[in-house]
Amino acid sequence: MSEQTTSAVPAWEQRFRAARVSLPEWADDAPDRALYVSNATGTYEVYAWDRTAGTHRRVTDRPNGTTDAELSPDGAWIWWFDDTDGDEFGVWRRQPFAGGADEEAVPGVPAAYSAGLALGRDGTVVVGTSTDDEGTTLHLRRPGAETTEVIYHHAEYGGVGDLSQDGALLAIDHTEHGDAMHSAIRVVRTADGSTVAELDEVTGRQEQEARGVACLGFAPADGDPRLLVAHQRRGRWEPMIWDVAAGTETELKLRDEQGREFPGDLSAQWRPDARALLIEHEYEARSELFSYDLAGGELTRLDTPRGTVSGATARPDGTVEFLWSSAAEPSAVRSTSGEVVLRAPGPVPPRSVPIEDVWVDGPGGRVHALVQRPAGEGPYPTVFEIHGGPTYHDSDSFAAGPAAWLDHGFAVVRVNYRGSTGYGQAWTDALRERVGLIELEDIAAVRAWAVESGLADPSRLVLSGGSWGGYLTLLGLGTQPDHWTLGLAAVPVADYLTAYADEMEALKSLDRTLFGGTPEEVPERWRASSPLTYVEQVSAPVYISAGVNDPRCPIRQIENYVERLEALGKTHEVYRYDAGHGSLVVDERIKQLRLEIDFVRRHLGEGDGQ
Template sequence: MPEWEKRFRAPRVGLPEWAQDAPDRSLFVSNATGTFELYAWDRATGARRQVTDRPNGTTDGTLTPDGAWVWWFSDTDGDEFGVWMRQPFHGGEDVPAAPGVAAAYPAGIALGRDGLAVVGCSTDDEGTTVHVLRPGAEPVEIYRHEQSAGVGDLSEDGTLLVIEHTEHGDAMHSALRVVGLDGRTVAELDDTEGGTRELGLECLGFAPVAGDTRLLVGHQRRGRWEPALWDVASGGLTELAIDLPGDISADWYPDGSALLVEHTYRGRSELWRHELASGALTRIPTDPGTIGGATARPDGTVEFLWSSAALPPQVRSDRGDLVLEAPGFTAPASVPVEDVWVDGPGGPVHALVQRPEGEGPFPTVFDIHGGPAWHDSDAFAAAPAAWVDHGYAVVRVNYRGSTGYGREWTDALKIRVGLIELEDIAAVRAWAVDSGLADPSRLVLSGGSWGGYLTLLGLGTQPQSWSVGLAAVPVADYLASYEDEMEPLKALDRTMFGGSPQEVPERYTASSPITYVEAVRAPVFVSAGTNDPRCPIRQIDNYVGRLAELGKAHEVYRYDAGHGSLVVEERIKQLRLELAFAEKHLGGGPDSGERPPLSGVGSAPQS
């Protein structure tokens, strides 16, 4: 088995979630069977048990506070539309967890004690609804709005609920409303001032102490994400002075006396303990890399998921031990990333670079992240490592729209959607060629989701810049995508473009890849999930159809899943097809005789 395939197949485990009143009971995600599923772990006995077993995998789940039940979300073949189910922690029959609540897209969930549950739902016809469920009673709808919203958190005593909402119409910046379980408003916090300024809030959780009305929130008042304490009873908001650069998020220690701070800066993250009484800040030792989640347990131990571009993920504790290990072999290491800063039209652009062995210039893959409100970091990723194994340099660009570089950088993505990001990618491309890293005749533009969208848009608007395009689950025809996508994404599009396609059609047309399909020169490989609610299949078919009509070199691969796959072999198959497509159209590099084989890869099937 080639090293790159081992990185996909190596069993992995996620950060365990523990039940608040039964901390020995945990729930985690693993790909141990070849598909990502949910697993229960009894720490007292060491027993582990697979909870879900579905052809296309399961990752959305949580525990009741007493640890008696596992709730998990059941959709159909990755379409994200479904219902909540539950199963006893130690095994048993799956039963509907929210009877009487119709199938929908999930919009948050909060589980209380004694069977109390709050379930958020989103549908294209009804917008967002929130239902309160109690044992033996019919669900009670306490919230409904046409704009996107979601369930935040329940107070420790189960009497107060936070709803994150965008009723002001700005889907990129949420406001917070605290309600009783009858739906009546208790408190409001809205930094957007009714949508007149671009400041968002997020719910980070109620204090885990009975009778404590403090809510930990994230705010952007100083141009970045920072935590604050909002007393929903008095209305007072206390901004926390944590003197660290970059974005800061936080969670509670179980006794409510301190915060576990996650600090993200320039593509890396670290952990700190912040004492609320004194303001003291103490660093929790972690190696350079990325924290993929962290939690403080009742005894004060901090557990976290850590990785770097070179080293695979591990669930560690601040005591220095491994908390949870997956059975089987460990993924092979890869090469570390280098940080590059390039002057762009909107300011310095940060890129992460991995180099193969040998001397450049190399065939180079620009691996563009999705989101767009996300960022690439110094974290382990099997796909970029595979390209490096095959002699390619890999460049990942945190373009405008990416998180982690301040509010202005993230919020720059407006009106000229897609075109702004591509300006930053072009600046990094010029650096890669001028520096001798990249061979300008062998440049691959690649990405999934929003990265797939930018790939197709870049191939049409910068046709002379790219040799091959690889687009996974992309937006390809923006007007058709808007018509078919889930309602929360329509709201996000209206925010980014400043209106709907009916109101500002010229903006959608200017940002749509299909507008520029005639200019595409590079061969294009497109992969798409037939059940994808985010980048629906019809608009992809429209784009592929135009490629065919124009006689453009292309291949398309459709698979039975949604917005990506949770099946390991499917992920390997797709990367094999991409590697083969690039090899077919670029040919071997100067070190091609020493590169590992593609394991019997053939051309991608037409479908």
């Protein structure tokens, strides 16, 4: 197998090293001041962009990178979250937009996991914190005050939704009802914390009738109490407008050009004039954009190429900027004006292979898989690259990892198993109680198709994934030992009971919802879904990588699994690195993939790695 490259650096490595940028976020009252994240220096950091002057400035510079940042509405301050080596536990700091020393943004708020941030035009600040001992706390600092007060607290996980334009109202996403998969919304007055309105579609309902709602933002107009909300009343995510003062709800029953309901999920955001919405439609691993006029009810399609919009923002001049890519074409920040608004400096990364859509009948319904084939004739050695989340989905977007396997002659299959988003609420909500095992049934159905169709060589099948995908990899190696030749598990859940004891509170809440109780309440479910339970049945060589500061898939539970592999004499390799749930350092990412490629090629006898 050979890599096609025009440089001494192989194409797969060029894709990782090529600079890329996120969608710029602009200040509400200073739209020519923006922030974005880029890996231009080899580590993902926050950058300030003065669009008038055309200047770009790196804001943060930390060994393990920075990605969480916000601009104050007036554009004067850049807020960024400061944790320790990727452990996600820290405080907010800020610095002037033009540059200068960092300072602690809200002194007195203790270090914690972030539960959101809201910055008001009038100087109101709301900081959300989450800890294992205290649950969720929202800290309010009033304009001109030096101290904060607690405006909300609950043991269950929640977070900051949004502040109204005048700072008088605060929307809170919460799960006080105990169902972390379906949040509720409470709107309170910032003056005294009293409740204005509540939207809860879980309490009092049967589990199968529970529906989530999520805050999408207050209308950008002074004194306007309208809150844009996402709801699941028709079995998928759709937008509606909730006037929290009047107590009225306006559902937006959107239709396409032929008058049909949209399949898949719909999201929305306000356009700056508060008279229209920007609508994003996600369906079958792709997305498209529309503008919706509230007065006339007119939906207008915006011109975007076929692929995936990874974020979009409506500008005050009427244009829409969006981050777009496809599996074959690298990302760029584009505009509905037809321009490329922002492209990272340096060479554009090499293109890759388009995807083909495959639908396979599974035990819970049709399963959507994204397939990419390398050059040559099959059957190919094949990597099943399993996405994390689990409430996430693989899409037709550019990804350096799958492209690297294609360069090395492997077919790549990605499966949007039950639990994935974008296929309706029932599909997402299906993974309860038989956690992990349900997803693997869908993956097994696609595996059977891949072998029977001649795509995949059954003697060279690699099960691979990170985070929840790493968890499914280890669980699959133990419960489906005859299906897989090798396994690659990055930052996985390996020993679920220990993982629950050590992980961050937000994930504990999700796990209690998925399993229907704690390990003490339903121990048989937890044991049935833990990779450690099946470690004796593992027959394939397995490679594991783990961040020693990971709060999501903590290192202790991985070490427990590795110790069992060693005691049983199972073939395995482990790589530990100094970061959290993955790395923001390009060299580290390349090193990890190079180690995985080398492991696979050695065990499959495919020759030397490159």
